[in-house]
Amino acid sequence: MSFDLRLAGQRALVTGGTKGVGAAVVNGLRAAGVHVVATARSLPAHPVEGVRYLASDLSTAEGVAAVAQSVLQHEGGVDILVNVLGGSSAPGGGFAALDDGEWAKELNQNLMPAVRLDRALLPAMLARGSGVVVHVSSIQRLLPLPESTIAYAAAKAALSTYSKALSKEVTPKGIRVLSVAPGWIETEAAVALAERLAQQAGTDYEGGKRIIMQALGGIPLGRPAKPEEVADLITFLTSPRAGSISGAEYLIDGGTVPTV
Incomplete structure (x- = not known):
């Protein structure tokens, strides 16, 4: 049986697309024949052939607006949106070390880029009646580390909940919405x-x-997961091969989360 993912010719936007999981997703989608636009704060030193890169700070509303405008203008929108961008720079020390500024930074890096990009790019998907949105969450929404990742874990939990709510709204209109929660990569x-x-x-x-x-x-x-292993899962989920999957979150953590 052929396992062609049937993705050739699709258009995708991948955030955080120059390092780690984001870079691996870019490579995976390109290998499947997808036209990929990737974002990061700065352009990569070694760009992937055939990928269009946009340098933008997606933790700001202005950065998201610039990327969305470019994608709509040059690609006419996208068929696939993979929100990989995330991370944490919060200090250690537990809850008391996190002031309002640290909380805002975590939310603006781990929740709001996806919310804003979805809001900007979903209307074109809805007009076509098709599309796939993937949000990269984290197992820390289930297993927060209180020493340093309280705000990050809370933001990822919000992203997972938002993803589920969005799927309920737009899946009946032809848009599949999924989330992927990696463990340590x-x-x-x-x-x-x-x-x-x-x-x-x-x-x-x-x-x-x-x-x-x-x-x-x-x-x-x-062992930890390899970025390519997470990217392979995401690439499959964006494909027509996963056409009946929506509203679900997939853990890829080597069994770290001890519950079903």
Whole structure:
């Protein structure tokens, strides 16, 4: 049986598309024949051939508006929207270390870019009666780490809830909406963190990885996910092969979350 994803010729926008999972999603969609526009704060040093990159700060309403205008003007809209952008720069120290400014930064990086882009680009999808939206959440919405990721986890929980509500509204109109919640992924940032922890503990990189896995309560699979593994799931979900899936959230965490 052929497993052609039937994505050739589709148009996609991928946020956070130059590093980690976002870059892997860009590569996966391009390999499937999709015309991809990718956003990031700055243009990549080694762009993927055939990808149009837009440098913009999507944590601001102005940055989102500029990207949406460019996509609508040059591509006529998109068939696939993958909101990967996210992350946290909040300080450690628990709830007391997070002032209103830190909370605003976490929400503006992890929730509002998706909300604003959906609002800008969904009308064209609705007019056609077809499209797919994927929001990248996090297992931290289920397993928050109180030392440093309270606001990040809360923002991702809001993104998952928003995604479910949006799916109920637009799925009857032909738009599939899904969310993907990764656990620990071995991205560039994760490698840097493991190396830093390893140096502090006087161990090697593998020892640094074990420190992170222990902090998460263990990963039964015994390793973090690769960005390409998360991207493969997302690429499949955007395809007609997943045409009856909407409103669901998929965990990809090596078994980290201990409940069904």
